[in-house]
Amino acid sequence: MSLGIMEEDELAEYFRLQYGERLLQLLQKFPNIEEQSESPSIRLLEKKKEAKIMHTAMEQKKEVGDWRRGGQEGPRGSEPRDSPPLCGWPELGVLVKLLCFQGGERKDLSLEGSSVLGGQAWGQRRPGGRGGAGGGALLTSLPSPSPKMFRRRMETLNLRWEELGTKEAQLKAHIQKFEQFIQENDQKRIRALKKANKERELKRQRVRELAKVKQEMGALRLQHQRLSTRMQEFSVFNKYLEKVVEHSEFEEIHEVISRYKTLISMHHDLMQSAQEGQEKIERAKARLARYMEEKDDEILQHNNELARLQMRFDRARSDVIVWESRWAHIQNTAAKKTLLLGTIKMAALNLFQIVSKQLKETAAVSLEDTHKQLDMVRGGAGALASCLD
Incomplete structure (x- = not known):
């Protein structure tokens, strides 16, 4: 160290x-x-x-x-300064x-x-001189x-x-070398301090890592003890599997375990398939329930519409009776009017024929043209009245 x-x-x-x-x-x-x-x-x-x-x-x-x-x-003749x-x-x-x-x-x-x-x-010293x-x-x-x-x-x-x-040059060189020596010593001291600090920090880090490793080692030992205890507890199953191998077609314990894992996998697949089928059935039942509910709503709506239409039909039937009676009355009135019209037309035709005979005039008037016949009658009546006068 x-x-x-x-x-x-x-x-x-x-x-x-x-x-x-x-x-x-x-x-x-x-x-x-x-x-x-x-x-x-x-x-x-x-x-x-x-x-x-x-x-x-x-x-x-x-x-x-x-x-x-x-x-x-x-200047010449003067004393130097x-x-x-x-x-x-x-x-x-x-x-x-x-x-x-x-x-x-x-x-x-x-x-x-x-x-x-x-x-x-x-x-x-002279005044102002330097001496x-x-x-x-x-x-x-x-x-x-x-x-x-x-x-x-x-x-x-x-x-x-x-x-x-x-001597001055030697002294300057010596001073320069000594200052350089001091600077080098300072740099070495700084490097040594940095190295010491770095080594201390490295030591602290190693101590922390050592403590962490010791803690992990303790945890692994505890886990090893627990696993050892569980192995002792599960030794009964090992003996049981050995007996199974002795009384079965398998030769090794791992074959039994492999067969068990295969069956477990198949059982898991079958359970998963059954669960998927059950989920499909549940989804189909849910869709059927929604469909039946929708159709029930539609039937209820159609029944309401049918009741409303039945009421309209009943009202229309009662109205038909009223309108049939009215239609019969209208037909009777129309027959009477037709008979009266025929009588009037016959009377107008007779008057037209009488007036034509009296006036001894033959006009080309249709038998169905009652209005023209009446006009001729009115004209003939006026002519007869004038003749009488």
């Missing part, structure tokens, strides 16, 4: 078993704290301090360079103002032999330097400046 997924109690037990007896001996082998090398954090602070000092030196170098450029480019009056040589200001940083301590660049330099003391890097170092009684001495000091200064640049 990995150490990352162990609990605290398990880790304590593990280290107790591994190092319980040899722990004192291992501790005695460790060196003292004073003899150990400095920790990475202390070294980092020291490197940062050196970098800060180096940055200050670079600023001072830039300041001296600006002063030298200002002194060389100034912020320059000390050291025998009229700007390089002396560089020698005075430049600081040498070595071993983490700031030291003023000393020029051996005070009799080499001469000139006015530079202890006061030296150390806050205005006091140089007193500096005699005029010789060119040879000045060149030697300048070469020494250049060598020291190159060494300072080399």
Whole structure:
């Protein structure tokens, strides 16, 4: 098991078993704290301090360079800006103002032999001037330097400046490597923490799975016990089937069981067919009942219609008697009217014949045209009346 997924109690037990007896001996082998090398954090602070000092030196170098450029480019006959009056040589200001940083301590660049330099003391600052890097170092009684001495000091200064640049580059590289080392350690620590968390989570998951499997195992054991108990209970049926095989045509128990399953299947099919037939009969009975009910309703409707028509027939029969009597009366009246009409026609014909005879006129009038005969009679009567007058 990995150490990352162990609990605290398990880790304590593990280290107790591994190092319980040899722990004192291992501790005695460790060196003292004073003899150990400095920790990475202390070294980092020291490197940062050196970098800060180096940055200050670079600023001072830039300041001296600006002063030298200002002194060389100034108008002839005028003093350079912020320059000390050291025998009229700007390089002396560089020698005075430049600081040498070595071993983490700031030291003023000393020029051996005070009799080499001469000139006015530079202890006061001009108004608006910047002074030296150390806050205005006091140089007193500096005699005029010789060119040879000045060149030697300048070469020494250049060598020291190159060494300072080399140290600065080494320091920057060391700081960069150390920062990279710290970043790598942080990344490793983060990866280790993630891996430990992942392993812990995996352990919890495995513990949960183990508990679940144990629970399932317990359930399976209980089921196995129940099945064993049922097998013991059903052993009686096994013995019964063995006796059946001994006294029947079957040779094996599974043949009896197969035959039983076949019969059960056939019985199930027959029961299903019978149930389907019974359902069909029930559906047919239901349809017959609905049909008979519908026909009973139709018969009842027809009976009602027949009763209504019978009532209409009875009323019509009674009306027939009345209308027959009326028809007889009408026929009698018509006969009388016909007889009267015939009599009138005969009388009109007689009058027409009499008038025609009296007038001695023969008119072509039909015997059936009573109206024309009457017109002739009326005309003849008028003519006779006029004759009489």
